[in-house]
Amino acid sequence: MTDVRLRSRVEVERGLFMAESFEVISRALDAGAVPRSFLMSEKWIERFAPLYARFPRVPVFVGEEPLIEQLTGFHLHRGALAAMQRPVLPSAAELLEGARTVAVLEDIVDHTNVGAMFRSAAALGVDAVLVTPRCADPLYRRSIRVSMGTVFQVPWTRLEAWPHAPHPPGVPAPAAGVDLLHESGFDVLALALTDQAVPLDEVDLGPDRKVAFVLGTEGHGLQPSTLAAVDQHVIIPMAGGVDSLNVAAASAVVLWQRRAMLGAG
Ligand SMILES: C[S@@+](CC[C@H](N)C(=O)[O-])C[C@H]1O[C@@H](n2cnc3c(N)ncnc32)[C@H](O)[C@@H]1O
Structure with missing residues (x-):
C-alpha cells in the first residue's frame, strides 16, 4: 500500500x-x-x-x-x-529527550531522497529524524536500500501533527510538531530560499543551541504555514545560476556545517 x-x-x-x-x-x-x-x-x-x-x-x-x-x-x-x-515507532517527545540535532523531513515524496537523507543523518551525527504525516515511508524498500540500512540506526518517528497537516474531524489535534520542538528546547530552522533567509555560514550552529533543521518537498519547498511557524530561515548560497540543491544534498550540506560547528571530529 x-x-x-x-x-x-x-x-x-x-x-x-x-x-x-x-x-x-x-x-x-x-x-x-x-x-x-x-x-x-x-x-x-x-x-x-x-x-x-x-x-x-x-x-x-x-x-x-x-x-x-x-x-x-x-x-x-x-x-x-x-x-x-513493522516496529512500533517511539513518540516524538521520547526521541527529542537528550537529542541536540534533529532533521525534519516535510512531505518528501521521493523514497530515494528519504533514504539518502537518512544516510546523511547517520553519517553526520543527527540524533533523531522526524518525518511529517505526509512524508514518504522510510521503511519502503527503496528508502531502506538507498539509506544502506541506516533507517534502522537513526532513531526516527512520524509526527502526528505538523502546521499544515489535516487532523481527522473530532480528534483533538496534538501539539503541532513545531510547538513540540520548541517545548523541547529546540530552535527550528527552515532550509528555505526565501528573501529573509540567512546564509548558512552566518548562522550560529554551535553547541549552545539545540537545532532542528526542516527540509522541504522536492517541488514547492516548505509550506507557507511551516515557514511562518519556524524561528529562522536558512539558505545555502548558490552559484552558477543554479537556484536550489536536491533536498538530500541540501541536508548533507547543512548537517555537515552543524557537525563542523559542534567541533566534531
Ligand atoms: C529542490 S528544493 C525546493 C525548491 C523550491 N522550488 C523552493 O523554492 O523551495 C527542496 C528543499 O531542499 C532544501 N534546499 C535546497 N536548496 C537549498 C538552498 N540553496 N538553501 C536552503 N535550502 C535548500 C529546502 O529545504 C527545499 O525545500
Whole structure:
C-alpha cells in the first residue's frame, strides 16, 4: 500500500516492510527487527544462512529466479528479501529527550531522497529524524536500500501533527510538531530560499543551541504555514545560476556545517 494514511491504519499489528540484501537485512536484524519470512533463490541459501539461522521458526521460501521475479515484480539481484514486522515507532517527545540535532523531513515524496537523507543523518551525527504525516515511508524498500540500512540506526518517528497537516474531524489535534520542538528546547530552522533567509555560514550552529533543521518537498519547498511557524530561515548560497540543491544534498550540506560547528571530529 503506497498511501501513507491508508497504510498507517493497519500498522503496526498487520504492517510489514521488505528488506533486501545481506547488509540491509543484517542491519535490520541487529537493530531488533523481527522477520516474518525470507525469500531467495537456491544459490543464496548458504550466504544468507547466518541470518535466517538466527530465527529457526521463521520460514525460508526458496524458488527459481523467474518465479521470484514474477511474485515480487522486480529482479532480485541482491540475493534475498526478508519480510519484517513493522516496529512500533517511539513518540516524538521520547526521541527529542537528550537529542541536540534533529532533521525534519516535510512531505518528501521521493523514497530515494528519504533514504539518502537518512544516510546523511547517520553519517553526520543527527540524533533523531522526524518525518511529517505526509512524508514518504522510510521503511519502503527503496528508502531502506538507498539509506544502506541506516533507517534502522537513526532513531526516527512520524509526527502526528505538523502546521499544515489535516487532523481527522473530532480528534483533538496534538501539539503541532513545531510547538513540540520548541517545548523541547529546540530552535527550528527552515532550509528555505526565501528573501529573509540567512546564509548558512552566518548562522550560529554551535553547541549552545539545540537545532532542528526542516527540509522541504522536492517541488514547492516548505509550506507557507511551516515557514511562518519556524524561528529562522536558512539558505545555502548558490552559484552558477543554479537556484536550489536536491533536498538530500541540501541536508548533507547543512548537517555537515552543524557537525563542523559542534567541533566534531
Ligand atoms: C529542490 S528544493 C525546493 C525548491 C523550491 N522550488 C523552493 O523554492 O523551495 C527542496 C528543499 O531542499 C532544501 N534546499 C535546497 N536548496 C537549498 C538552498 N540553496 N538553501 C536552503 N535550502 C535548500 C529546502 O529545504 C527545499 O525545500
